[in-house]
Amino acid sequence: MDFEFSYNGKRLSLDVKRLGKFSRGIGLMFKSSPKILLFDFGREVNLSIHSYFVFFPFLAFWLDDKNRVLDWKIVRPFESGIRPHVHYRRLVEVPLTEENRKIELFFRRQGKV
Numbered sequence: 001m002d003f004e005f006s007y008n009g010k011r012l013s014l015d016v017k018r019l020g021k022f023s024r025g026i027g028l029m030f031k032s033s034p035k036i037l038l039f040d041f042g043r044e045v046n047l048s049i050h051s052y053f054v055f056f057p058f059l060a061f062w063l064d065d066k067n068r069v070l071d072w073k074i075v076r077p078f079e080s081g082i083r084p085h086v087h088y089r090r091l092v093e094v095p096l097t098e099e100n101r102k103i104e105l106f107f108r109r110q111g112k113v
Helices: 098-110
Strands: 002-007 010-015 037-045 058-063 069-075 088-095
Touching: 002 058, 002 069, 002 098, 010 098, 058 098, 069 088, 088 098
Parallel strands: none
Antiparallel strands: 002 010, 037 088, 058 069, 058 088
């Protein structure tokens, strides 16, 4: 599914896989050919994530209800307690594959929130 978001006034669209309630707990764990994942919690939350059993780095970014980026972080394998400093509604996890490097560069050029 196409998913559009904005960061520092710039818009970007990604092809994401939207996760249901039951697949949210697995996310990128144990994946060998990962896709970009969208977690929509339906309300504001402040949950932490981890990268246990994720064997590659990924970009995590947190969004508000209008799909504006609130914060982002490059997550390395086997990290825990990762969360933004604000409540959020959606989370996107982008595996840092060669195909997705342009997304990482987009975030680095924009700087931190």
